[in-house]
Amino acid sequence: KQNDNLIEIINTGFIFYLIFSAVIVIIAIFISDYLFGLVNIPPAKIPLAKNVFYISLGIFFFASSFGIFNSLLIGLQKMYQGAVASIFVTLAYFAAVLVLMIMKAGLMSLVTAQLASGIVSVIITLILAKKNLPGLMVTPRKFTLTRLKEMSKFGLQMQVSRLATFASEKYDEFLLGAFSTLGNVTLYNLGSKAASYGKFFPLQFMAPIAPAAAELAALNKADKLRELYINTVKYLNLLAIPIFIFLFFFSDRLFIAWMGEGYETSVLISRILIIGYLSNFLFSVPGNIIIPNTGVPKYQMREGLIFLGINIVASYFLIKNYGITGAAFGNAVSVILSSIYILFVSTGFFKVNLFKLITEVFF
Numbered sequence: 001k002q003n004d005n006l007i008e009i010i011n012t013g014f015i016f017y018l019i020f021s022a023v024i025v026i027i028a029i030f031i032s033d034y035l036f037g038l039v040n041i042p043p044a045k046i047p048l049a050k051n052v053f054y055i056s057l058g059i060f061f062f063a064s065s066f067g068i069f070n071s072l073l074i075g076l077q078k079m080y081q082g083a084v085a086s087i088f089v090t091l092a093y094f095a096a097v098l099v100l101m102i103m104k105a106g107l108m109s110l111v112t113a114q115l116a117s118g119i120v121s122v123i124i125t126l127i128l129a130k131k132n133l134p135g136l137m138v139t140p141r142k143f144t145l146t147r148l149k150e151m152s153k154f155g156l157q158m159q160v161s162r163l164a165t166f167a168s169e170k171y172d173e174f175l176l177g178a179f180s181t182l183g184n185v186t187l188y189n190l191g192s193k194a195a196s197y198g199k200f201f202p203l204q205f206m207a208p209i210a211p212a213a214a215e216l217a218a219l220n221k222a223d224k225l226r227e228l229y230i231n232t233v234k235y236l237n238l239l240a241i242p243i244f245i246f247l248f249f250f251s252d253r254l255f256i257a258w259m260g261e262g263y264e265t266s267v268l269i270s271r272i273l274i275i276g277y278l279s280n281f282l283f284s285v286p287g288n289i290i291i292p293n294t295g296v297p298k299y300q301m302r303e304g305l306i307f308l309g310i311n312i313v314a315s316y317f318l319i320k321n322y323g324i325t326g327a328a329f330g331n332a333v334s335v336i337l338s339s340i341y342i343l344f345v346s347t348g349f350f351k352v353n354l355f356k357l358i359t360e361v362f363f
Contacts, residue, residue, distance in 0.1 A: 011142035164304030191269025217294035276332030287346030
């Protein structure tokens, strides 16, 4: 009976996310011609740009629609299986990118490799979900309006958060294309990818926190939740800070090993973005791992909207006046300010003294 209820929840959530993601993709395709009319793309490159855009939408669709099966593994406390699979898929993708760059493959090949890694990740997650939940099947017959009503508010807020973050990340590249050249978009994308690798490994160790937070919230153990939050801040940053510091100081050498000479601009971009990403780990990630899993996703949604709102304004003026460097600063400032919002929310939510938290974590 418990498995039947869980299968019902998974199917209802999957269909909800599938429809939501499909609507977003359809709207994006519908307005794509208008968007490309705003961007400074040479006429000969427009077909390539459109294909890359459509593949990026495919990446978003798969990540957004099938994310619930990864949440299932976390809920079943089998998150280590997904983490191991994610590490291997990421390493395979990284190796594919290296090979493609050595072969001097184009942008189309790189985004296709990213799409392929996303699809492989989804397939592996589905296999693991099926293995750990006997009887799991994806069918509209398991969709119920009762479950949808229970999940809609939570699910919609989480999707708005993800969509706002996705839009913010792509907005900088879009403006770069509008105010500068397509080459700057590529350099920015490379710098962003290099900086984002600092987030990957620390997050793999955080998966067990989500089910623990949900269980403690269900048992109404506020003191234990507070302790969990403080320990998460402490140990997450113990993992993240050395990695980001290493990437910051050695990004020039890593780029030479990865891409060769001539990518000094991407190195600068990665260093600026690393400052923002590190602040996100310091201030935001611990709260966002725990609070939504207590049944309160609204703060994460607000953070995403704050990030998007600040980024829209800041990046527009910075990119217009300072080009590719302005894009990185606009993104970093937006991340830092939205992360500080979550820090204050989290300390209030868990009734933790901010000064005491800082002294416990860093001293």
